Amino acid sequence: MAFEENKGIYVIAEQFEGKLRNVSFELLGQARQLADTIGDEVGAVLIGKDVKPLAQELIAHGAHKVYVYDDAKLENYNTTAYAKVLCDFYNEEKPNVFLIGATNIGRDLAPRIANTLKTGLTADCTGLSVDDDNKTIVWTRPALGGNIMAEIICPDNRPQMGTVRPNVFKKPEADPNAKGEVIEKTANLSDADFLTKFVELIKLGGGGVKLEEADVIVAGGRGMGGDEPFKTGILKELADVLGGAVGASRAAVDAGWIDALHQVGQTGKTVGPKLYVACAISGAIQHTAGMSGSDCIIAINKDEDAPIFKICDYGIVGDVFDVLPKLTEAIKKAKHA
Numbered sequence: 001m002a003f004e005e006n007k008g009i010y011v012i013a014e015q016f017e018g019k020l021r022n023v024s025f026e027l028l029g030q031a032r033q034l035a036d037t038i039g040d041e042v043g044a045v046l047i048g049k050d051v052k053p054l055a056q057e058l059i060a061h062g063a064h065k066v067y068v069y070d071d072a073k074l075e076n077y078n079t080t081a082y083a084k085v086l087c088d089f090y091n092e093e094k095p096n097v098f099l100i101g102a103t104n105i106g107r108d109l110a111p112r113i114a115n116t117l118k119t120g121l122t123a124d125c126t127g128l129s130v131d132d133d134n135k136t137i138v139w140t141r142p143a144l145g146g147n148i149m150a151e152i153i154c155p156d157n158r159p160q161m162g163t164v165r166p167n168v169f170k171k172p173e174a175d176p177n178a179k180g181e182v183i184e185k186t187a188n189l190s191d192a193d194f195l196t197k198f199v200e201l202i203k204l205g206g207g208g209v210k211l212e213e214a215d216v217i218v219a220g221g222r223g224m225g226g227d228e229p230f231k232t233g234i235l236k237e238l239a240d241v242l243g244g245a246v247g248a249s250r251a252a253v254d255a256g257w258i259d260a261l262h263q264v265g266q267t268g269k270t271v272g273p274k275l276y277v278a279c280a281i282s283g284a285i286q287h288t289a290g291m292s293g294s295d296c297i298i299a300i301n302k303d304e305d306a307p308i309f310k311i312c313d314y315g316i317v318g319d320v321f322d323v324l325p326k327l328t329e330a331i332k333k334a335k336h337a
């Protein structure tokens with residue numbers, strides 16, 4: 001099938017309380033590369049209430065066109081209503097590709113759209129490229145427990161759709177002089193399109209720094225020995241002094257020391273902070289899959305042969321209960337010097 005009418009690589013932009021999520025910019029960077037390869041254009045779809053001012057930010061990060069659905073009814077994410085808006089958008093504008101962040105919202109929304117439009121969806125991608133035909137997107141994602149990388153294509157249906165993990169790709173530099181088109185759309189919604197009702201927003205994590213968006217993560221593993229270091233003790237103290245978030249290996253989560261929202265790795269979050277401090281974490285492939293993209297990794301482990309030392313920038317062989325308090329103290333002193 002030729003799909004001549006399908007044009008444009010479209011990022012479904014995600015915003016929360018009037019702020020665009022980083023993953024939307026990361027996807028625009030990828031959309032731009034794919035579009036340059038296949039000779040297509042980059043677009044974004046923005047949904048919410050009072051969101052129109054955000055369109056320029058999307059243009060600055062690579063969108064040629066931004067379609068805006070600015071409607072009070074769309075203030076809070078609603079699965080069925082947002083899916084309806086995006087399916088209507090597809091039927092009117094016929095985009096070639098939908099790129100969606102593999103966030104909680106993206107993972108909820110993408111399958112609804114794919115099912116309604118009867119097209120394929122590749123979830124949790126970590127790589128994007130173009131097939132030899134120069135038009136089909138190749139979606140790469142880990143499979144079989146992370147032991148192989150699968151390459152998936154959607155040759156017979158449109159739109160081509162995939163969700164992409166946050167922090168896998170770098171956010172492109174913004175170009176404040178970039179020019180693009182902002183197109184206001186009307187959402188065609190009735191009460192029947194809202195199968196659930198928004199009641200209240202309950203924020204988790206006591207208002208701390210969000211793991212996926214943190215510049216600094218101090219993460220602990222099984223060697224931390226209990227929940228106290230994560231909650232108030234040596235890990236939390238270092239995270240606080242650096243203005244960062246607390247992360248964890250799956251072993252620490254499985255032990256019940258910290259909530260699964262903090263898990264980094266293949267079955268947790270993919271993170272890409274400026275600094276990742278891995279404390280008493282051995283460095284299993286399933287953990288490093290989620291943090292190896294960090295700009296700088298410091299590992300503290302009492303076993304000099306721990307695999308984490310193979311991927312870190314700085315390694316400290318020592319006991320975390322000895323090293324961490326000294327590190328925190330030294331940083332506090334340096335800050336006040």
Ligand code: FAD
Binds near residue numbers: 302303
């Ligand atoms: P361990 O491997 O037990 O390592 C503990 C480390 O702490 C050791 O290196 C030890 O030397 C060190 N240590 C102990 N005491 C101290 C001390 N006092 N001072 C300094 N160092 C000390 N894991 C994840 O993390 N994230 C995932 O998303 C994930 N997904 C998975 C998916 C699948 C399908 C599977 C099969 C596994 C997954 N795992 C994941 C589990 C992963 O394989 C490892 O079991 C896990 O990462 C180990 O956690 P850990 O490094 O904390 O514990």
